[in-house]
Amino acid sequence: MATNPMHQFNVYRIGPEIKIDQIDISFTNASLFMIISCVSILLIFNLGTSKKNIIPNKIQLLAELSYTFISKMINDTAGSKGKPYFGFIFSLFMFVLFCNMLGMLPYAFTVTSHIIVTFVLASFIFIGVTVIGFIKHGFGYLKLFVPSGVPIVLLPLIVVIEIISYLSRPISLSVRLFANMMAGHTMMKVFGGFVISLGIVGGWLPLSFSVALTGLEILVAFLQAYVFAILTCIYLNDALNLHH
Amino acid sequence: MFIRFVFYYLILSFALFTNVNSAESGGMPQLNPEFWISQIFWLTLSFGFLFIILSKFILPKISNNLELRKSQILENIETAEKQKKESENKIKEYETLILNSKNQARNYFNDARKKIQQDINKKREKLENEINEEINNAEKEIIDLKNKAPEKINKIAMETSADLIKHLIGEEINNSSISAIVEDLAKKNKDKYYGN
Numbered sequence: 269m270a271t272n273p274m275h276q277f278n279v280y281r282i283g284p285e286i287k288i289d290q291i292d293i294s295f296t297n298a299s300l301f302m303i304i305s306c307v308s309i310l311l312i313f314n315l316g317t318s319k320k321n322i323i324p325n326k327i328q329l330l331a332e333l334s335y336t337f338i339s340k341m342i343n344d345t346a347g348s349k350g351k352p353y354f355g356f357i358f359s360l361f362m363f364v365l366f367c368n369m370l371g372m373l374p375y376a377f378t379v380t381s382h383i384i385v386t387f388v389l390a391s392f393i394f395i396g397v398t399v400i401g402f403i404k405h406g407f408g409y410l411k412l413f414v415p416s417g418v419p420i421v422l423l424p425l426i427v428v429i430e431i432i433s434y435l436s437r438p439i440s441l442s443v444r445l446f447a448n449m450m451a452g453h454t455m456m457k458v459f460g461g462f463v464i465s466l467g468i469v470g471g472w473l474p475l476s477f478s479v480a481l482t483g484l485e486i487l488v489a490f491l492q493a494y495v496f497a498i499l500t501c502i503y504l505n506d507a508l509n510l511h512h
Numbered sequence: 513m514f515i516r517f518v519f520y521y522l523i524l525s526f527a528l529f530t531n532v533n534s535a536e537s538g539g540m541p542q543l544n545p546e547f548w549i550s551q552i553f554w555l556t557l558s559f560g561f562l563f564i565i566l567s568k569f570i571l572p573k574i575s576n577n578l579e580l581r582k583s584q585i586l587e588n589i590e591t592a593e594k595q596k597k598e599s600e601n602k603i604k605e606y607e608t609l610i611l612n613s614k615n616q617a618r619n620y621f622n623d624a625r626k627k628i629q630q631d632i633n634k635k636r637e638k639l640e641n642e643i644n645e646e647i648n649n650a651e652k653e654i655i656d657l658k659n660k661a662p663e664k665i666n667k668i669a670m671e672t673s674a675d676l677i678k679h680l681i682g683e684e685i686n687n688s689s690i691s692a693i694v695e696d697l698a699k700k701n702k703d704k705y706y707g708n
Contacts, residue, residue: 274539274540275541277540277541277542278541279541279544279546279547279550279551291549292546292547292549292550293550293554294547294550295550296550296554298547298551299551299554302554302555302559305558306559306561306562309562310562310565310566310570313574314570316574317573317574317577320577320580322581328577331574332574332577335571335574335578336578354567355563355566355567356567358566359559359562359566359567362562363559363562383542383543384542384548384551385555388551388552388555388556389559446542450540450542
């Protein structure tokens with residue numbers, strides 16, 4: 269059972285079953301790791317802001333570097349209008365990053381390897397961006413689906429394609445993160461299983477693969493968090509600065 | 513070649529392995545909706561909590577700190593530039609001071625030299641004047657003496673000639689006749705005696 273590569277994604281209840289009107293909201297291992305991520309983020313950033321040194325210490329430098337990193341990312345993609353959404357994008361990036369990174373610990377649960385989690389995040393972003401777009405531009409936001417400079421004959425086709433691509437945003441955003449995390453962790457589990465099954469004689473090759481994959485997965489964990497955040501910025505840019 | 517073989521082998525075993533196991537556990541746990549609501553609930557709760565704490569308390573602190581650092585660094589640079597300018601001014605002041613004092617020293621020296629020279633000149637003039645006066649006096653005396661000399665000589669000549677005559681002849685002769693003769697002789701031989 270432990271060698272099943274999909275076993276690591278199982279969600280199980282921790283503690284008693286909590287039900288509100290027949291809806292099960294029990295505390296699970298997924299909830300535990302969400303809370304661990306949030307607490308560790310808050311802990312690190314609280315430590316990073318407790319002292320106000322002119323020359324920052326290590327943890328303060330970490331907090332300030334991540335601040336300027338996200339702030340620069342928003343400024344580069346969405347311009348100065350994206351500033352009010354800085355808090356949300358910062359929390360989003362940090363949450364996804366910490367969930368991904370905590371998932372790299374042995375026996376840890378990867379929150380972002382569950383489609384429902386990434387889909388909820390992505391659809392929240394999708395709905396939020398759409399609402400912002402309609403608030404900022406009214407029905408003019410629908411111009412997003414009508415690119416300028418397209419021949420009139422092609423226009424119906426292009427509009428349909430644009431609408432489909434717009435509607436598929438939450439799916440692509442969520443599936444990208446979920447699939448990356450699931451595939452990576454499954455691969456690692458599989459190679460880990462091979463190390464055991466091939467034993468001391470043949471186990472070295474999958475072990476080296478496993479080591480290499482760990483490095484790759486840490487990179488992917490960061491990269492997917494970055495991609496998630498930057499795509500959010502790009503969608504936000506579409507809603508804030510309508511220039512298609 | 514060997515690596516490729518091993519790779520194929522691994523992939524094949526992976527396929528078999530997963531088939532066996534997925535048959536056993538029933539596919540992806542992600543698609544099991546049993547805990548979906550729970551996950552959504554806890555995600556909203558934890559992410560909302562994280563978002564509120566970060567954007568209300570922590571991010572303003574970081575941005576404040578960054579601003580503070582920026583302004584402080586700018587301030588420091590400003591004060592450094594000010595102090596640099598001040599020090600440059602001080603150096604200039606110092607240089608002008610040194611130049612002035614050098615000039616002053618030269619002036620003092622020149623003044624002193626002039627004074628000394630003036631003093632020397634004055635004293636020399638005084639001395640020269642005194643010397644000239646004395647020379648003049650001496651010359652006057654000499655001229656006086658020179659002028660008086662013929663009279664005296666005449667007188668002496670008269671007296672001696674009178675005495676001589678008295679001794680020789682034993683008779684006194686009229687003074688006036690002797691003096692007439694002496695004067696006559698003196699006039700005649702004046703050039704011979706005095707040379708001018």
